Amino acid sequence: MSTRLKALPALALLLVLAYLPYVPVELPGILPGRVNGPGAMQLLAICLTMAGIALSYDVVFGRTGLLSFGHALFVAAGSYVLAIGMSSMGLPLPVAALLALAVTTVLALVVGGIALRVGGIAFAMVTLAFAQAASIIVLRNPGNITGGEEGKSLNRDLMPELFLGVSNAPYRYWLALAFVAVAWLAVSWLSRSRAGHAMAAVRENEARAAVLGFSVYRAKLISIVAAAFLGGLGGIVHAIVLGGSNPHLTTAEFTLALLVMVVLGGAGSKWGAVLGGFLYTYADSRLVGLSGSPVLDSLPGAVGQVVSQPLFILGTFFVIVVYFAPTGLTGLGKRVLRKERVT
Amino acid sequence: MSDIVLLVVTGVGLGALYFLAASGLSLIYGLMGVLNFAHGAFMVAGAYAGWLTMTGLPDTLGVTVRLALAIAVSVAVGALIGLVVEVVLIRPLYRHHIQQVLVTVGLSLAAVAAIQGIWGSDAHPLEKPRWLASTTRVAGAQIPTDRFLFIAAALLVFGALLALLHFTRLGLVIRAGVENRTMVEALGINVHRTFSVVFAIGGAAAGLAGLLGGVYANSVSPLQGGSMLIYAFIVVVIGGMGSLTGTAVAAAAVGLVQQLANYYAASGVGDLSVVLLLAVVLLIRPASLQGAHS
Numbered sequence: 001m002s003t004r005l006k007a008l009p010a011l012a013l014l015l016v017l018a019y020l021p022y023v024p025v026e027l028p029g030i031l032p033g034r035v036n037g038p039g040a041m042q043l044l045a046i047c048l049t050m051a052g053i054a055l056s057y058d059v060v061f062g063r064t065g066l067l068s069f070g071h072a073l074f075v076a077a078g079s080y081v082l083a084i085g086m087s088s089m090g091l092p093l094p095v096a097a098l099l100a101l102a103v104t105t106v107l108a109l110v111v112g113g114i115a116l117r118v119g120g121i122a123f124a125m126v127t128l129a130f131a132q133a134a135s136i137i138v139l140r141n142p143g144n145i146t147g148g149e150e151g152k153s154l155n156r157d158l159m160p161e162l163f164l165g166v167s168n169a170p171y172r173y174w175l176a177l178a179f180v181a182v183a184w185l186a187v188s189w190l191s192r193s194r195a196g197h198a199m200a201a202v203r204e205n206e207a208r209a210a211v212l213g214f215s216v217y218r219a220k221l222i223s224i225v226a227a228a229f230l231g232g233l234g235g236i237v238h239a240i241v242l243g244g245s246n247p248h249l250t251t252a253e254f255t256l257a258l259l260v261m262v263v264l265g266g267a268g269s270k271w272g273a274v275l276g277g278f279l280y281t282y283a284d285s286r287l288v289g290l291s292g293s294p295v296l297d298s299l300p301g302a303v304g305q306v307v308s309q310p311l312f313i314l315g316t317f318f319v320i321v322v323y324f325a326p327t328g329l330t331g332l333g334k335r336v337l338r339k340e341r342v343t
Numbered sequence: 344m345s346d347i348v349l350l351v352v353t354g355v356g357l358g359a360l361y362f363l364a365a366s367g368l369s370l371i372y373g374l375m376g377v378l379n380f381a382h383g384a385f386m387v388a389g390a391y392a393g394w395l396t397m398t399g400l401p402d403t404l405g406v407t408v409r410l411a412l413a414i415a416v417s418v419a420v421g422a423l424i425g426l427v428v429e430v431v432l433i434r435p436l437y438r439h440h441i442q443q444v445l446v447t448v449g450l451s452l453a454a455v456a457a458i459q460g461i462w463g464s465d466a467h468p469l470e471k472p473r474w475l476a477s478t479t480r481v482a483g484a485q486i487p488t489d490r491f492l493f494i495a496a497a498l499l500v501f502g503a504l505l506a507l508l509h510f511t512r513l514g515l516v517i518r519a520g521v522e523n524r525t526m527v528e529a530l531g532i533n534v535h536r537t538f539s540v541v542f543a544i545g546g547a548a549a550g551l552a553g554l555l556g557g558v559y560a561n562s563v564s565p566l567q568g569g570s571m572l573i574y575a576f577i578v579v580v581i582g583g584m585g586s587l588t589g590t591a592v593a594a595a596a597v598g599l600v601q602q603l604a605n606y607y608a609a610s611g612v613g614d615l616s617v618v619l620l621l622a623v624v625l626l627i628r629p630a631s632l633q634g635a636h637s
Contacts, residue, residue, distance in 0.1 A: 067441060117625050121378045121440065122584065125576045126625060132573045133618035252569065256380075256448050263445055306460040315453030322445045323435070 010184065010270075017177055020044070021170035041169035045241045047281045048176035049234060052183040054261040054277025055270060056230035059187060061259065062267035063196070064223040065203030067120075070111060070127030072255040073134045074228035077104045078235025079245040080138065083152040084145055092158055097236050104232030105225060112224035116217055119206075128252060135250040146247075153244035163240050172241045179237040180274065183230050187270055195222045203268075257284075260318050266328025275329060284310050345483035350602050352481065356490030358598025359497030360559060363552035364575035365582070365590050366504060367425075367545025373521040373585020374541050376440050380447040381428060382549050382575065383568030384454035388424050389417035389550025390563040391458060397470055406472040414554055421550020422543040429542035434535070451568075458565045466564035469557045493555055500548055501591055507544075508587065517541060521585045577617055581624050596620070 023035045032039040057071045081103045085096030115126040141148035156164060162171045190196045198219035201209035210216050239245050248254060257280065265276020287310035306312055325332045364386060371379050393413035400409045432450065436442045475492060478485040508514035516537050519527045528534055556571055557563040574597060582593030597617050605613030 067444065114622055114625060118580075121372065121376070121444070122580055124378060124444070125580045126621065128573060129577050129580075129618050129621050133615055136614045252573065253452075256452065259445070259448060260452070306457045309456035309460040311456035312453050312460060315449045315451075315456060318449035319432070319446055319453070322442055322449065326442065 014177070014181055017048075018174065021173060036170065038166045038169040041173045042241070043282070043285060045169070045173040045176040046238075046285070047278045048173070048180050049238050049241055050261070050281040051274040051277035052176070052180040052237070053231055053234035054258055054265070054280075055180070055183045055187055055273040056227050056234055057258045058262045058267060058270075058273035059190065059199075059227035059230065060223055061262055062269070062273065063187075063191060063203065064199040064220060066220060066223065067124040068115075068127045068224065069124050069252065069255045069259075070115065070131040071227065071231055071258055072250060072252070073111065073127075073131040074104050074108055074231040075235040075238070075254075076134060076138065076245070076249040077107050077228075078232030079239040079249055080146060080152065080235075082236045082239045083147075083154055083245040086158050087152060087155040088145060090155070090158065093160060096158075100236055101229065101232050104228055104235070108225045108228030109221070112221050112228075116220050116224070128255070131250070131255060132252060135247070135252070138247050138250045147245070149247055151244055151246040154239060156243075159240075176237055176241055179234060183234070184270055184274070186226075186230060190226055195219060195226075199223050260314065262328075264318060264321055264328055266330035269328070269330050272328045272330040279329075280314065283314060287313060346606075348482045349484040349486055350606055351599065352484070352486045352494075353490055354599035354602030355595055356487075356493045356598070357559075357602060358595040359490075359493040360552055360556055360571070361574050361578050361597055362497045362591055362594035363493075363500060363548050363555065364571050365578040365594055366500060366587060367548040368575055369579045369582065369585060369587065369590045370504075370517070370541050371545045372579065374517055374524070375433075375538055377433060377443045377447070378440075379545070380444065380572070381450040381454065382447075382545070383572035384451045385421050385424055385546050385549035386553030386556065386568040386571060387455060387458055387563075387565055389421040389553035390557040390567060391462065391553075392420035392550065393417035393554035394467055394469055394557065394563045406470050407474075409470070410472060410475075410558075414551065417550040417554040418547045419550075421553070422547035425546020425549070426539055426543040428546070429539050433542070434538070437535075455565050455568070462565070464565060466560075466562040466567075468562045469560075471558060471561065475558070489558055493559070496551060496555060497591075497594075500551070501587070504544070504587055513537065513540060574617065577621050581621060 021036045021041065025035050026033065027035060031043065034040065053075055056075075057068075060066045060068045060071060078100045081100035082096050085091040085099050086093065089096075091099065111127070111130050115123055115130065118126060138146045139148055146152055162168055163175065191200070198209065198214045199222070201212065201214055202216050202219050206216055209219070235245075235249065238249070258277075261276040261280040262273050263276070264280060265274070266272025321328065327334075364382065367385075368379055368382050371377055393416060396413040396416045397409050400412065404412075428447075428450065432446050433443055436446060471489070475489050477488055479488050479491065480486075506514075508518055516527065516532055516534070519532075520534055520537060524534060552571070553563075553568065556567055560567065578590060578593045578597050581597065582589035582591070597620065600616050600620055601613035603613070604616040608616075
């Protein structure tokens with residue numbers, strides 16, 4: 001199959017998704033209200049943004065084999081620098097966005113440069129520590145610049161009219177969709193480039209890649225910086241979609257959520273990361289609505305209370321996936337398809 | 344002068360808590376190469392087991408007796424959970440380090456969510472004996488008495504672990520396993536059974552750390568494990584993974600740096616300077632931190 005044919009399903013899905021704001025159908029139980037209503041559009045926009053951010057994390061985790069717990073740091077940097085640039089420094093949106101991308105990239109160079117001095121599990125711990133430092137700074141709110149636990153909202157006067165208000169939810173949805181498309185293209189291009197091949201070689205066997213003449217350190221650093229750039233972009237889109245930055249982006253739980261998304265969907269695969277990010281975010285927000293439903297009330301006290309926690313279901317499901325479907329949902333899907341063809 | 348005494352003792356007291364949390368992590372990592380994210384959940388489980396014991400026992404027993412029993416229960420619960428997790432979840436994924444980490448991540452998410460579901464997400468106040476809540480005068484400084492309890496507990500655990508590692512056959516196997524696991528297996532020693540024991544020991548220390556962390560904060564909450572776990576990770580990395588003495592020194596250093604920086608600079612700087620300390624250690628001596636499983 002040529003690469004053009006391979007791109008067809010993704011292109012078709014993109015067109016279908018881009019058309020959704022014109023579909024006035026109700027899907028009861030799946031989406032709140034009409035598909036093109038503001039509630040459903042906002043939910044889908046958040047899910048798509050997270051899908052793109054998961055795709056950016058997969059560059060580090062799935063494609064280079066680095067267990068990084070610091071990716072939240074870069075997403076949060078994109079989001080917060082945008083919010084601070086617009087609200088505290090009064091910069092227009094494009095300038096603030098460029099500033100956010102620049103800061104994120106420099107941050108990735110510094111953090112990656114230091115953390116890559118150790119490998120394996122130690123690398124995971126060090127990146128986690130850096131992310132935690134950022135989380136502490138954001139929550140301590142030095143000089144009232146990050147907004148502390150409240151988060152920081154974007155300056156509405158500097159925001160283009162298009163992204164504001166309930167009725168403009170479709171535009172935010174298209175923005176999120178465009179972000180996923182851009183991230184998808186960037187990851188495709190990166191994985192076919194020389195650096196991408198070096199990353200894959202490092203993932204498969206680091207010592208062998210070094211012997212073959214790849215600079216392992218450089219391949220890893222490029223991977224971290226590229227992922228941080230896309231993650232920062234995701235943070236910017238996240239801030240625009242939600243109208244501000246939220247300290248939840250800096251927490252260790254957020255990084256763990258990214259890891260869960262990528263593994264659920266299937267690490268090292270674009271479809272896997274996007275699907276995992278989308279479904280996780282969707283499940284996380286929809287499962288909250290489940291609590292208080294008649295099915296749960298019929299369960300005995302403690303069991304119902306436990307099952308009503310979205311993270312309990314997602315965490316348990318994640319453990320099951322790690323055991324029984326190590327290649328994630330996309331890997332499972334491929335296996336099922338292949339079996340059908342054989343029989 | 345009294346300021347310095349106060350800061351040093353409270354800093355070491357904080358470090359004692361970090362040591363209790365990190366010693367299990369360090370042993371588990373050193374021997375098995377497993378980064379145990381569920382350690383925070385072990386701590387929360389220990390804290391809640393202790394809290395339930397405290398509130399469940401009749402008031403006539405006196406707070407001190409109940410606290411002593413609660414400590415015993417939290418240690419036992421921690422050990423039991425550690426053992427079960429190792430046998431059920433970790434063992435089938437032997438030698439798949441990344442998958443082991445992923446499983447413990449999933450477990451930590453699910454366990455904390457389950458505790459939140461049953462007992463709510465708010466903190467529950469933990470009773471404290473009056474003598475523990477008071478202060479003791481040392482060299483002109485009024486030091487909260489509970490810090491001495493933490494230090495004593497940490498010294499006890501440190502001594503017990505050192506004795507275990509150096510004077511028993513099990514300790515010999517663990518030390519050899521940290522050094523070179525393949526060779527120990529080749530000599531016909533069942534390392535798997537040692538894994539379960541190490542997980543149980545780590546779980547017991549975590550359970551103790553969880554309850555004492557609750558005493559430190561005067562309450563138990565489902566999220567207390569998460570914040571403690573990150574400092575424990577930092578302590579393990581700085582101390583050199585798998586080295587118990589290194590972990591003890593690093594725990595005291597991290598606790599001291601945190602207290603001193605929080606006092607002499609602004610509040611919150613202490614937490615950041617700990618991360619800075621980690622970065623400096625990494626830049627100066629990266630090779631010492633790789634552990635046995637580089």
